[in-house]
Amino acid sequence: AQSVSQHNHHVILSEAASLELGCNYSYGGTVNLFWYVQYPGQHLQLLLKYFSGDPLVKGIKGFEAEFIKSKFSFNLRKPSVQWSDTAEYFCAVNPKAAGNKLTFGGGTRVLVKP
Amino acid sequence: NAGVTQTPKFQVLKTGQSMTLQCAQDMNHEYMSWYRQDPGMGLRLIHYSVGAGITDQGEVPNGYNVSRSTTEDFPLRLLSAAPSQTSVYFCASNRDRVGPGGGYTFGSGTRLTVV
Numbered sequence: 215a216q217s218v219s220q221h222n223h224h225v226i227l228s229e230a231a232s233l234e235l236g237c238n239y240s241y242g243g244t245v246n247l248f249w250y251v252q253y254p255g256q257h258l259q260l261l262l263k264y265f266s267g268d269p270l271v272k273g274i275k276g277f278e279a280e281f282i283k284s285k286f287s288f289n290l291r292k293p294s295v296q297w298s299d300t301a302e303y304f305c306a307v308n309p310k311a312a313g314n315k316l317t318f319g320g321g322t323r324v325l326v327k328p
Numbered sequence: 329n330a331g332v333t334q335t336p337k338f339q340v341l342k343t344g345q346s347m348t349l350q351c352a353q354d355m356n357h358e359y360m361s362w363y364r365q366d367p368g369m370g371l372r373l374i375h376y377s378v379g380a381g382i383t384d385q386g387e388v389p390n391g392y393n394v395s396r397s398t399t400e401d402f403p404l405r406l407l408s409a410a411p412s413q414t415s416v417y418f419c420a421s422n423r424d425r426v427g428p429g430g431g432y433t434f435g436s437g438t439r440l441t442v443v
Contacts, residue, residue, distance in 0.1 A: 314376070318370035318371040319370050
């Protein structure tokens with residue numbers, strides 16, 4: 215069965231530090247890729263998505279992600295984090311053959327210290 | 329435009345009780361789904377629907393039923409609550425029947441505790 219792995223469960227950073235969160239998936243076919251963010255006490259919101267084209271995708275709030283097909287990875291980055299980036303981040307994969315279904319990774323909790 | 333509305337926000341049940349979690353969307357979205365969120369496990373798909381009258385099972389369907397009599401509503405029923413069903417439940421919708429399009433729209437969640 216396909217799976218989505220987020221290797222870091224918890225990350226603690228200071229403000230202005232750079233952030234990189236890893237995401238790997240096991241599905242071998244064509245996929246759509248997503249990063250969602252969940253701020254404390256809130257629902258999930260879409261940060262960015264990749265369907266095709268340029269493998270470097272820019273999203274909201276200064277986030278970007280790079281799709282590396284050969285590594286089955288879709289890592290999320292932000293050059294300089296703020297305290298307001300404290301949240302849980304989820305990678306999600308939609309195999310194009312699977313219709314609308316998304317498979318989520320286990321999430322990474324990010325704490326940014328002021 | 330309310331998006332996806334879930335009720336209730338919080339619920340405590342006793343083992344063996346039944347209840348229905350409500351989900352409604354006002355965006356005329358074809359696709360609706362229910363996920364449960366547990367620590368360290370991300371979100372797991374319970375049931376989904378690609379349109380009124382059509383439902384299907386996801387990854388963890390046991391103990392849950394759904395129906396989709398209208399485009400707007402997609403209730404999730406717990407038949408006989410168990411402590412293992414303690415979780416946060418999210419309803420999500422998407423405008424497209426067969427692909428994630430612009431991504432899902434999530435409700436604000438229902439935190440369920442079964443004692």
